[in-house]
Every structure is written in C-alpha cells, then in structure tokens.
Amino acid sequence: MLSSPYINEKTSVFVIMLKVMLALVPAIAAYVWYFGPAILISLTIASVTALVLETIAVKLRGLPARPFLMDGSALVTAWLLALSIPSIAPWWLIVVGTFFAIIVAKHLYGGLGNNLFNPAMVGYAVLIISFPVQMTHWAAPYSLAGEHLGLADAAQYIFSGLLPDGWKLDAISTATPLDTLRTQLQLHRSVADISQMPIFGSIGGQGSEIVVLMFLLGGIYLWLTRIITWHIPLAFLGALALIAGIFHMVNPQHYATPWFHIASGGAMLGAFFIATDPVSGATTPKGKLIFGAGIGLLTYLIRALGGYPDGVAFAVLLMNITVPLIDAYTQPPVYGHKGIAK
Amino acid sequence: MSQYREIIINGLWKQNPGVVQLLGLCPLLAISNNMVNAIGLGIATTLVMAFSNGAVSAIRDWVTHEIRIPVFILIIAALVTVIDMAMNAFIHPLYLVLGIFVPLIVTNCIVLARTEAFAAKNPIFPAMLDGFMMGMGVTLVLTLLGALRELIGKGTLLSGIDLAFGATAKAWVIHVIPNYNGFLIAILPPGAFFGLGLLIALRNWWVQRSERNTAHAPVMSAIPGMQS
Numbered sequence: 218m219l220s221s222p223y224i225n226e227k228t229s230v231f232v233i234m235l236k237v238m239l240a241l242v243p244a245i246a247a248y249v250w251y252f253g254p255a256i257l258i259s260l261t262i263a264s265v266t267a268l269v270l271e272t273i274a275v276k277l278r279g280l281p282a283r284p285f286l287m288d289g290s291a292l293v294t295a296w297l298l299a300l301s302i303p304s305i306a307p308w309w310l311i312v313v314g315t316f317f318a319i320i321v322a323k324h325l326y327g328g329l330g331n332n333l334f335n336p337a338m339v340g341y342a343v344l345i346i347s348f349p350v351q352m353t354h355w356a357a358p359y360s361l362a363g364e365h366l367g368l369a370d371a372a373q374y375i376f377s378g379l380l381p382d383g384w385k386l387d388a389i390s391t392a393t394p395l396d397t398l399r400t401q402l403q404l405h406r407s408v409a410d411i412s413q414m415p416i417f418g419s420i421g422g423q424g425s426e427i428v429v430l431m432f433l434l435g436g437i438y439l440w441l442t443r444i445i446t447w448h449i450p451l452a453f454l455g456a457l458a459l460i461a462g463i464f465h466m467v468n469p470q471h472y473a474t475p476w477f478h479i480a481s482g483g484a485m486l487g488a489f490f491i492a493t494d495p496v497s498g499a500t501t502p503k504g505k506l507i508f509g510a511g512i513g514l515l516t517y518l519i520r521a522l523g524g525y526p527d528g529v530a531f532a533v534l535l536m537n538i539t540v541p542l543i544d545a546y547t548q549p550p551v552y553g554h555k556g557i558a559k
Numbered sequence: 560m561s562q563y564r565e566i567i568i569n570g571l572w573k574q575n576p577g578v579v580q581l582l583g584l585c586p587l588l589a590i591s592n593n594m595v596n597a598i599g600l601g602i603a604t605t606l607v608m609a610f611s612n613g614a615v616s617a618i619r620d621w622v623t624h625e626i627r628i629p630v631f632i633l634i635i636a637a638l639v640t641v642i643d644m645a646m647n648a649f650i651h652p653l654y655l656v657l658g659i660f661v662p663l664i665v666t667n668c669i670v671l672a673r674t675e676a677f678a679a680k681n682p683i684f685p686a687m688l689d690g691f692m693m694g695m696g697v698t699l700v701l702t703l704l705g706a707l708r709e710l711i712g713k714g715t716l717l718s719g720i721d722l723a724f725g726a727t728a729k730a731w732v733i734h735v736i737p738n739y740n741g742f743l744i745a746i747l748p749p750g751a752f753f754g755l756g757l758l759i760a761l762r763n764w765w766v767q768r769s770e771r772n773t774a775h776a777p778v779m780s781a782i783p784g785m786q787s
Contacts, residue, residue: 313742321753347743 230329234289236444237490240435241296244486247431248304251424252356255371256304259311260296262375266315267295274324290329294318297337297491301483301530302344303355305366305390308375310351314340334537335497338530345525354390358424361415363388394422395482396526398473407470412477421480429485436489448502450488452509453516454479460517472521483529484516491529497537504540504547511536563688570692576669577700578759583669586660587701588751592712595719597705598698599653600660603642605694607664611635612678612690619679631674632665639665652722669697704754712746714739 248256271291275282285291298314318340326332345352359365364384366374374380380389392400394416401411411417418426439445461475478484483491492498492512499508512532519528576582583604590600614634622630643661646654654661664670673693678686706716714736721729744750 343744343749346747346749347745348740 230288244431263295263299267291357391432485445493448505449509453488456510456513482527487529591704593709597701601698608690608694613687615678616686
C-alpha cells in the first residue's frame with residue numbers, strides 16, 4: 218500500500234501487453250525445446266498478419282495508426298492464437314485465424330475495449346470449425362517424432378506444404394493427448410491403459426506438460442505484477458479439477474484424472490492468459506469467480522461429453538456472452554451501503 | 560405510373576425485406592447456404608406473396624377488421640399448400656432439400672406483413688405488384704447471400720442445380736476456385752449471420768455515402784417532422 222500523497226504508477230496498455238508477452242516467453246522456449254522451431258515461424262506469421270490487418274482496419278476507420286499499433290494488443294492476440302493452433306499448420310490457416318481475430322472479432326465490434334468476444338478464441342473457433350483436418354496435425358514431441366523438422370524445413374512445410382523427400386506427415390505430427398484419449402476411449406479402452414501410450418507424459422502430455430508448467434510460471438508472474446488477479450485462473454482451474462475429480466471418482470476407467478485435465482490442452486494457457494482478458498471477461502471480483510468457474514465447467518463438459526477434443530475456446534466464448542449479466546448482478550456494494558437487500 | 564415505380568423501388572431497395580425491414584430472417588438465414596436453395600425458396604416465397612397479396616386485396620372490403628388475421632393466414636396457408644405440392648410434384652429433389660422451409664412460408668412474417676400493411680388497403684394490381692416485388696427483394700438478398708456463402712464455403716456457384724433441372728444440369732455448376740479446401744464456417748449458421756450482417760452494413764454504407772453526396776443541395780429535413 219502506498220502512503221500519501223498516493224503517487225500512482227501509470228500502467229499503459231503497452232506495458233501490460235509487454236508483460237503478457239514476456240510471461241509467454243518461457244513457455245515458447247519450452248515449446249521450441251520439446252516440439253521444434255516451427256512455433257517461431259507461426260508466431261512470426263501471426264504477428265506480421267496481425268500488425269498489417271490492424272493497420273488496415275485502423276486506417277479504414279479513419280483513426281491514427283501509430284497509437285493503436287503501439288498498444289501491442291494485436292500482437293498479444295496473434296501470439297495467443299498461434300500458441301493455440303498446431304505450430305506446423307499451413308500459413309494460410311494462421312492468416313485466416315488472425316483475420317477473424319483482428320478484423321471480425323475486434324474491429325467490427327468497435328476495436329480494443331469494445332469487443333464482446335475474446336479475439337484470439339474467435340479466430341481459433343473459426344479455424345477448428347472450418348478446418349478440422351489441418352487443426353489436428355500437431356507437431357510431435359521431439360522424443361517421439363520419426364523425423365525432426367529444422368527451421369528451414371519447417372518454414373518450407375508451413376509455406377508450401379512440402380516435406381523433405383521421403384518424409385511422411387505421420388513422422389512429424391501426432392494427435393494431442395486429449396485427442397488420443399478421446400479416440401481411444403471410443404475404442405473402449407480404459408484410461409489407465411491409454412495413458413501408457415508414449416504421447417502421455419507423467420501427468421499431461423509428453424513435452425507439453427512442461428510447456429504447461431511454463432504457462433503456469435508466466436501466469437504467476439502476471440499475478441505477482443498485478444496484471445491479472447487470482448480470481449479467474451483459480452476459479453477456472455478449480456472448477457475444472459472439481460468436476461473432473463467427481464467424474465474420475467465415479468468411473469476412473471472412463472474419465473481421466475483431474476491433474477491430466479489441468480495439464481493438457483489449452484487449460485493453463487486459457488486460465489492465465491485468455492480468460493483473464495480484461496475486455497471480454499467479467500470485471501467484478503465475485504463476477505470473475507463465476508466467470509472462471511463457468512469456463513472450467515464448460516471446458517470439462519465439452520471435453521468429456523462434447524464433440525471436440527478441447528473445449529477451452531468454446532467455453533470462453535460462451536462465458537463471454539454471459540459477462541454483462543454476471544457483471545450486473547455482482548456489483549460490489551458502495552462503501553457505506555449494505556449489499557443488495559435479501 | 561409513378562405509384563408502380565415506387566412499389567418496385569420499395570420492394571427491391573428502399574424497403575427491402577431482407578436488409579432493411581429484417582423480416583422473415585429465419586428462412587433467409589437457414590436456406591441461404593447455397594445459391595440453388597436460395598433461388599428456389601426465394602421464388603416460392605415470391606409466388607406466395609404475389610398471390611396472397613392479390614387475394615387479400617380482392618376481399619379487403621368484406622373482411623372485418625376483427626377477423627382479418629385468421630382470414631389472411633388461411634389464404635396464405637392455402638397458397639403455400641399449392642406451392643408445396645407443386646414443388647413436391649415437379650422439382651422433387653429440390654423439395655426434399657428445402658424440406659420444412661417451404662411449408663414454413665406460412666409463418667414467414669414478411670408475407671403477413673405485406674398483406675396487412677399493403678394489400679388490405681390497396682387495389683388488386685398494385686397489391687400483387689407489391690407482393691411480387693417484396694418477394695423479389697427477398698429473393699435478391701437470399702441469392703446474394705447464398706452465392707456469397709457458397710463461394711466462400713465451397714468455391715463453387717450453382718452447385719446442386721441438378722436438383723432442380725435433372726442430371727444434365729450437373730455441368731452447369733461453376734467451379735470458381737478450383738482445388739478449393741472449403742471454408743466450412745461460411746456454410747454453417749455463423750456464416751449466415753456474418754454474411755447478412757456484412758450485406759446490411761454494405762447497404763447502409765452505400766446509402767450514407769450517397770446521402771452525403773447529395774447533402775449540398777438544400778434539403779427539407781431542417782423542418783421538424785420531415786426527416787424520413
């Protein structure tokens with residue numbers, strides 16, 4: 218707590234976005250270490266596309282381009298989108314996703330501060346609905362991949378779809394642990410059986426569990442620097458673990474463990490970096506808890522009972538719709554007044 | 560003559576049901592996933608609207624105010640049944656694709672809205688023209704939206720035309736973008752909302768631009784109550 222005369226530190230949008238990107242760096246480093254450098258190329262494509270589209274959109278709206286580009290929000294959106302889709306996805310997939318994120322989800326709704334929906338998740342949802350095949354070819358962890366894509370090979374594959382001679386797509390790509398779990402469960406294998414497969418690590422996926430750990434570290438950094446509060450991530454992960462735990466206790470053969478659910482897919486990235494978006498998320502403390510818990514519950518329901526392997530994006534978008542309602546009912550009482558009369 | 564001109568302009572542009580009145584959006588959004596479906600439903604709606612407006616106009620002096628709605632609905636339902644059976648008989652494959660949306664023309668609010676707002680107050684010929692032109696307005700928007708969604712979603716135009724004209728028509732399908740991956744969301748319901756939203760925005764932008772261009776001329780809108 219500051220003592221009088223209360224000099225405020227001015228936190229600009231730019232500083233916030235810079236810290237968010239800084240918090241993503243360890244996870245990106247782990248990603249490169251375990252899955253190869255393709256993610257660096259997709260991050261670059263997404264960033265360039267986002268900046269170009271942001272410039273065009275801002276110009277079309279007759280606003281000065283510089284302050285909007287300098288706020289860094291387009292870059293954060295681009296990074297989050299690139300981290301949510303397969304790193305070896307073709308270049309046009311990233312461009313289409315970024316287009317929907319920046320132009321449709323953000324600028325058509327009035328730009329930063331007015332967007333109802335999380336831009337990165339809109340981009341992701343459009344891609345998973347429209348291009349399910351490309352969206353399931355994830356880079357295989359280095360320890361499992363038959364062939365290892367270097368930076369040049371990865372660039373060639375992303376831009377032209379050509380692999381070096383004699384390589385097969387299967388050698389470099391794989392389904393995610395969540396995907397594998399889903400398809401194997403449909404073959405009536407038990408969870409304990411499935412998690413012996415090489416794609417699974419000690420609690421989450423091979424390699425990806427370390428990336429998830431880095432997301433957690435980055436998230437804790439954001440919390441310590443007060444960019445985000447603890448409410449949304451804790452409620453999200455808590456609700457996800459709680460409902461996953463209940464299902465797992467009732468039928469451990471068919472429902473994976475709660476720690477697996479937290480450590481795989483987009484849960485950790487979503488909890489700390491996506492659901493905490495200050496524009497499209499709830500703003501009151503109580504509202505943030507409800508918002509986060511709703512995302513956690515929906516994520517689990519979509520994963521376990523729905524049609525898609527991961528449900529973070531849809532859960533975030535669905536809960537975005539409820540934000541005005543949540544905020545309206547959870548306004549904290551003004552100091553000196555009692556709460557809403559019972 | 561100017562009266563007919565106005566009816567035509569109202570139906571196709573000024574009061575277009577699809578992008579201005581925003582009436583009858585349910586079939587508009589649901590059936591515009593390709594061009595052939597859109598044109599098929601558009602024409603069916605146009606026929607129903609032209610004849611229901613004519614019939615309502617013909618009996619407008621004998622139907623009392625209190626019972627007009629059920630009478631209008633009965634007339635519309637009878638006409639829709641005729642169209643429905645005709646489509647079932649002559650273009651059966653297309654009928655199967657359009658499915659429930661042909662019978663649902665009865666509940667399409669644009670049909671009732673035109674009988675109520677125009678046909679019940681005007682003579683037969685202008686009423687029929689109004690129904691026809693409003694129907695053409697719907698068809699226009701449906702076709703545009705259908706073409707847009709089909710082009711973006713599948714890279715073709717007029718796919719499924721063989722449903723209406725038999726197997727020989729298969730060759731009429733235009734493959735605008737060869738070897739296209741397909742952009743599925745344009746064909747799915749979200750694409751309908753995005754597409755219609757963009758069409759409405761485009762029309763508003765056009766209207767605002769032309770209003771700005773004529774703004775130099777002395778306008779009457781300074782007088783209160785004269786703004787349209």
